[in-house]
Amino acid sequence: MQQSECGIFPLDDALEMILIFDQFGIISYANREAEKNLEYDGGLCGRNIAEIFPGSFKVQGGILKTDYPFGRDLQKLVAYRRNFTCFPVEARILSADVEEKTYICMANITLEKDHLSREISEVREQARQALKVKSEFVANVTHELRTPVNGVLGHVRELSGQEEDERKLRTLKVIERCCDDMNKIINNILDFSKLEAGKFTLETRRFHMRDMLDYVKANHMNKITEKGLEFFMTVSPQVPEYIIGDELRIQQILNNLLSNALKFTSVGKITLEVLKTAQVKDRVELFFIVIDSGIGIDEGEMGKLFQSFSQVDASISRKYGGTGLGLNICKQLAELMGGRIGVESRKGRGSAFSFSIWAGVDSQENETVSRADTVTADFFANRQNQQDSARVYGSSENKEALNRTLSKLILCVEMENWEKAEMFMETLRQLTEGAPREVSRVVLRLKMAVQKENYDKVTAGFEELKAFLQA
Ligand code: ADP
Secondary structure (H helix, E strand, O other): OEEEOOEEEHHHHOOOEEEEEEOOOEEEEEOHHHHHHHOOOOOOOOOEHHHHOOOOEEEEOOEEEEOOOOOOOOEEEEEEOOOOOEEEEEEEEEEEEOOOOEEEEEEEEOHHHHHHHHHHHHHHHHHHHHHHHHHHHHHHHHHHHHHHHHHHHHHHHHHHHHOOOHHHHHHHHHHHHHHHHHHHHHHHHHHHHHHHOOOOOOOOEEEEHHHHHHHHHHHHHHHHHHOOOEEEEEEOOOOOOEEEEOHHHHHHHHHHHHHHHHHOOOOOEEEEEEEEEEEEOOEEEEEEEEEEOOOOOOHHHHOOOOOOOOOOOHHHHHHHOOOOOHHHHHHHHHHHOOOOEEEEEEOOOEEEEEEEEEEEOOHHHHHHHOOOOOOOOOOOOOOOOOOHHHHOOOOHHHHHHHHHHHHHHHHHHHOOOHHHHHHHHHHHHHHOOOOOHHHHHHHHHHHHHHHOOOHHHHHHHHHHHHHHHHO
């Protein structure tokens, strides 16, 4: 126990200022911290609380007046020292003794805290300004770079048209490819800086979904064939013919994922699947999966993939090039379109990049395909909430559910996740109950292949079943 100027209190050593006063505002106790900070040197007792907090308390005709909200909540007050200088505090004033009508004020100086938070907001503002200036600078420079690159490209193309010498033509082709690559990098940086600066806007219009997908496919077919890879594209029949969305940006994500799949795959195949995973009135959720049988990605590296400038390791960037911006842009674009992006991969076995978006459909489409159930796009989650009609073999819901389950199944098999594959196999079995005998047989063979973890037999069964479903 310590001896204070006006009594004995265990509060003397408290780290906050403590003042006790009566209904007239007369202070009967002040701890050391209060005496020290208010610079009264032991003279606080007998003073009036209104001298300390003149902004909140007043004495009129000997009566203490205040609109201070007594209670546990912290209030911001200004405390005055003896020499009339002041400092901010956070205080709570409680009724200490109802009968005696005494009050206790506990206050902490917030000068440092206020100063610190002012500094933090100043630094934040400076950083925001710096980022804005940087983004604008990057956007301007990249924009300016485009003109000369396109100028070179135009001239090279013109020369290529006139040149007959094989060797020179080859050189011109190399220059042309370099210009194309440079343009891609410029466009990526431009998009990235716009997205970072929050200046990116989507341009939504109605477009033909399959035409767009065919165009994307055609863009990559040459390189796919050059590399001797196989390419499969499956579009679920439930995907609307026309959708209302930003066609160019959907294409951009697909192009990026397909280019990566191509870049990192030297043998095997690349698959693009498109599904409709949910519908709420005239909005549909579309789900895209790009699967490759390429080099795959280490589990530990997967989290970093969608960060800007992130590449798996330096040797990869040396061998395959790239800026590490592509996937970050894809992520930001998918999110702008209300969706998500994700990856499943096995080192040495391949990768599956998937993303979802929400898009509009026109009312006609809506009538033909509308379904009440909303299926989440989590393609690894074995959702069993299909409507009853999905269990009727041959119905359009059943076909869609079968296609979806088959995609999930093959994805698990590609990733050698046999446990999950068995789960989807069971869903597949349930969905094919009541199917013609030849289908049931294929399903049975597929089931055994999955149980035996026989990759070749599973893929053979998958193709067989797919053929039945498309018939
Ligand atoms: P980059 O322009 O460098 O390709 P991305 O953001 O598109 O940038 O990709 C980042 C990194 O992610 C790549 O450098 C690569 O290491 C890894 N990656 C992306 N897609 C694949 C894939 N299909 N297979 C293996 N690794 C991939």
